[in-house]
Amino acid sequence: MKKHFFILLLIFFSLTDSAFSQAVSRYIYVPISVDGNLTDWDFAEWTWFKPQDSNWKDSASFASFWDENYLYIAFQVLNLNLQAIKTERDEAGLHMDDGVEVLVDPNYDRSSEWQEDDFAYHVNVLNAILDDRGMNEEGKYNNDWDGKAITSVKIFGTVNEPRDIDKGYNVEIAIPWEEIGFLPAHGKKLGMDFCVNDRDDKSGEYRYYDWMKLKRFHMSSGFGTVILTF
Numbered sequence: 001m002k003k004h005f006f007i008l009l010l011i012f013f014s015l016t017d018s019a020f021s022q023a024v025s026r027y028i029y030v031p032i033s034v035d036g037n038l039t040d041w042d043f044a045e046w047t048w049f050k051p052q053d054s055n056w057k058d059s060a061s062f063a064s065f066w067d068e069n070y071l072y073i074a075f076q077v078l079n080l081n082l083q084a085i086k087t088e089r090d091e092a093g094l095h096m097d098d099g100v101e102v103l104v105d106p107n108y109d110r111s112s113e114w115q116e117d118d119f120a121y122h123v124n125v126l127n128a129i130l131d132d133r134g135m136n137e138e139g140k141y142n143n144d145w146d147g148k149a150i151t152s153v154k155i156f157g158t159v160n161e162p163r164d165i166d167k168g169y170n171v172e173i174a175i176p177w178e179e180i181g182f183l184p185a186h187g188k189k190l191g192m193d194f195c196v197n198d199r200d201d202k203s204g205e206y207r208y209y210d211w212m213k214l215k216r217f218h219m220s221s222g223f224g225t226v227i228l229t230f
């Protein structure tokens with residue numbers, strides 16, 4: 001009996017974790033300066049997340065603000081060995097570099113397929129971008145779409161110098177509302193996920209973790225909810 005109770009409790013908490021994860025994006029009167037410096041985020045509400053693998057000790061946090069022009073996002077990522085090799089926009093494999101990924105479901109329909117409105121930005125620690133929106137004719141994520149977001153990265157350490165110990169990096173992103181596709185207002189909701197990609201320290205392969213613990217990132221039905229508030 002006791003065992004069943006704990007199993008039910010576990011199911012409940014795993015459901016609440018995935019189905020009801022929410023973060024708040026507060027209105028900000030002074031526009032964020034997208035420079036990698038997070039002093040303008042002093043009053044933000046940070047959401048912390050970490051890998052599911054308990055042997056993997058990295059972690060990250062994200063926060064969001066908005067104003068009439070932009071949805072702002074900031075990341076603080078802890079990482080001891082910064083590695084990235086891609087420098088060109090939409091370069092294949094950029095998602096495997098150390099960097100962050102933001103996925104947005106603007107119409108908040110929480111679909112299981114990647115649809116026209118849904119878009120993703122990868123920003124690696126060299127501030128190179130891989131962005132996509134909707135699907136192309138070949139049935140792949142449409143990387144030909146290039147968004148207008150402004151991004152900036154500040155690193156604490158050295159990239160591609162594994163002999164030292166790095167601390168991590170900050171990322172700031174400003175996504176224009178005209179790109180998201182609606183006018184921002186108090187109470188408005190977006191589906192979003194926040195992810196960290198990591199070029200694995202030992203094997204040179206890559207691994208990742210995200211806020212919503214998704215197996216497939218391009219799936220808005222698994223996204224958390226970001227609510228705009230004043």
Ligand SMILES: [Ca+2]
Pocket residue numbers: 032033034035036037038039040172
């Ligand atoms: Ca800043």
Ligand SMILES: [Ca+2]
Pocket residue numbers: 105106107108109110111115117118220
């Ligand atoms: Ca959608």
Ligand SMILES: [Ca+2]
Pocket residue numbers: 090130131132142143144145146147
């Ligand atoms: Ca692109």
Ligand SMILES: [Ca+2]
Pocket residue numbers: 080081082157158159160161162163164165166
């Ligand atoms: Ca280093």
